[in-house]
Amino acid sequence: MTAPFGRRLCEVTESRDSGGYRVFSLLDADGPEPSPGQFYMLAAERQWERSGGRPFLPRALSVADATPLQRSQFRAQERDKCERQGVRLDFLVEAVGPGSDRLCELREGERVWANGPLGNGFSAPRELASGAAGAILVGGGIGIAPLALLRRRFAARNVPARVLLGFRDEAHSGGLDDLFACCEVALASEDGHVGHRGYVTDLLAAMLDGDDAASAAVYACGPEAMLDAVARLCSAHDVPCELAMESPMACGYGACFGCAVPKPDGGYMRLCVDGPVVGGGRGSPAGNPRRIGLSGSGRGGSQVPGGGPPPASSEAVEFCGLELRSPVINASGTFDAIAARRVYGDELLRDFPFSAFVSKTITPEPRAGNEPQRIWETPAGMINSIGLPNKGLEGFLAEELPRLAELPVPLVVSVMGTSREQFSRMVQGVAEHEGVAAIELNVSCPNVRSGLIVGEQAEETAALLEALRPLTAKPLIVKLTPNVADPAAVAVAAEEGGADAVSLINTLKASEGEVTGGLSGPAVRPVAVAQVRTVAAAVGLPIVGMGGVCDGDDAFQMLSAGATLVAVGTESFRDPRAGNRIAAELLERNARGR
Numbered sequence: 001m002t003a004p005f006g007r008r009l010c011e012v013t014e015s016r017d018s019g020g021y022r023v024f025s026l027l028d029a030d031g032p033e034p035s036p037g038q039f040y041m042l043a044a045e046r047q048w049e050r051s052g053g054r055p056f057l058p059r060a061l062s063v064a065d066a067t068p069l070q071r072s073q074f075r076a077q078e079r080d081k082c083e084r085q086g087v088r089l090d091f092l093v094e095a096v097g098p099g100s101d102r103l104c105e106l107r108e109g110e111r112v113w114a115n116g117p118l119g120n121g122f123s124a125p126r127e128l129a130s131g132a133a134g135a136i137l138v139g140g141g142i143g144i145a146p147l148a149l150l151r152r153r154f155a156a157r158n159v160p161a162r163v164l165l166g167f168r169d170e171a172h173s174g175g176l177d178d179l180f181a182c183c184e185v186a187l188a189s190e191d192g193h194v195g196h197r198g199y200v201t202d203l204l205a206a207m208l209d210g211d212d213a214a215s216a217a218v219y220a221c222g223p224e225a226m227l228d229a230v231a232r233l234c235s236a237h238d239v240p241c242e243l244a245m246e247s248p249m250a251c252g253y254g255a256c257f258g259c260a261v262p263k264p265d266g267g268y269m270r271l272c273v274d275g276p277v278v279g280g281g282r283g284s285p286a287g288n289p290r291r292i293g294l295s296g297s298g299r300g301g302s303q304v305p306g307g308g309p310p311p312a313s314s315e316a317v318e319f320c321g322l323e324l325r326s327p328v329i330n331a332s333g334t335f336d337a338i339a340a341r342r343v344y345g346d347e348l349l350r351d352f353p354f355s356a357f358v359s360k361t362i363t364p365e366p367r368a369g370n371e372p373q374r375i376w377e378t379p380a381g382m383i384n385s386i387g388l389p390n391k392g393l394e395g396f397l398a399e400e401l402p403r404l405a406e407l408p409v410p411l412v413v414s415v416m417g418t419s420r421e422q423f424s425r426m427v428q429g430v431a432e433h434e435g436v437a438a439i440e441l442n443v444s445c446p447n448v449r450s451g452l453i454v455g456e457q458a459e460e461t462a463a464l465l466e467a468l469r470p471l472t473a474k475p476l477i478v479k480l481t482p483n484v485a486d487p488a489a490v491a492v493a494a495e496e497g498g499a500d501a502v503s504l505i506n507t508l509k510a511s512e513g514e515v516t517g518g519l520s521g522p523a524v525r526p527v528a529v530a531q532v533r534t535v536a537a538a539v540g541l542p543i544v545g546m547g548g549v550c551d552g553d554d555a556f557q558m559l560s561a562g563a564t565l566v567a568v569g570t571e572s573f574r575d576p577r578a579g580n581r582i583a584a585e586l587l588e589r590n591a592r593g594r
């Protein structure tokens, strides 16, 4: 079953302490019932971004319990809004940072933005737990949460399930009484305050040494070291296991490419869409899980260079010969329409959030992307070091282009190479396909150590465009870097070389501690607006303005600075429907301003 497309406000119906943790309940009037192991991206409606711009991104929490509610159980005012039955969702959370701190402070009556249920849950009980030994559930710390719902589903189907839970110390054994109140559990604690003194995997090892272990199946969630140990034990005993993993995640639906974990056969997978539950093969779980935790070429834009009011109506707009229904598109690499369709189904196509779709940048050969960790939250933004994971030109043309051609909007393919020859191959390879309306030349990725970043030098940019211009009549859009002293000089070079448009800004080179990558989000918006204004004053080309656009006012500001189109990037991580929302807000704002 697919999730409803977008995020929705859910009321907090209960919130209470549970040991060192907090349990809170949400009334989800519109969502389907989740499967054990699935998760939601959550953000409080109020006071998110409250202190120093954090928390900024929503937080992934796996669901600890889900209770279908009949309409009659809703409060009167909710009942009218709800066409079918809703679900009460329980979550377990520990205050360990700005996001979880705020979620721990939720009080009854508050509202929370929820996007979900997301991800692949544990297999249905009948598929794995058919043997006499049934299921063995292994939880550690806050990882006990998804196992609580799993245990209830097993019980409902009369599948025997033994539960092994481990805690560091008393302060970290919260949730136990709440989530496993009425069932038998074997406990372990590192400090010996309860049950076996040691690790929960000691209990698992003893159990797997038993006679009936061969017919068991193991389901586990907990810290990385625990999952590694569970995987090793199961492999040694030839017992199938499923592991609920965790990785820093910005979006939950495949857009951000942040939650990568290594695949057993090399490369990476995104935990949000290929997990968070992985494994299932006999003795071949997740490989080596690294981390757990959710816890046309119409030259000249319609804008007056250097500013002036945006068009009175934000509805239809012409851009490089393309008729777009609104000026709002996506920023390359911030929305994976193929993954999003897997998650949200065809509802995505019916209400597609952008008036044109820009692909993630592709390169001549496949790339696995950078080693995780790949994303870090910053004040009012985030740093990424994704490293261009993509299937390469051939893989893109064979596997992705046909599916992107099904989108209800024009397709812009973003390409990159490390030499003029490579760029030429990319442009030729892509341009001949009917489904490709325009090509973005990414000369500005901050995260690939390829040596030259073409867009840092005006002469290189002009020479590149002169080489590429004769290869296609399709519009060429040059994606500029903000990491130069004079972006307008590079934009002028692109124009002189024959570009049809420029887009800016790519992310700002940034560091937080040891981490280096590209900064995006509202934190960069003033820089982006300034650069769009400067570039608009210097070139006659249409401009795609982007950088921290979160709402209609931001979009208006970008258009007022001289952009013809506005691209939404990081905001789509927080709100999958941000593109349509911003287009509607822009329309409303323009109507007000008239």
Ligand code: RRO
Pocket: 333, 361, 384, 385, 386, 387, 388, 389, 442, 444, 445, 446, 447, 506, 507, 518, 519
């Ligand atoms: O994949 C990335 O790391 C990435 C790219 Br291609 C880009 O153009 N900008 C960015 O911030 N990250």
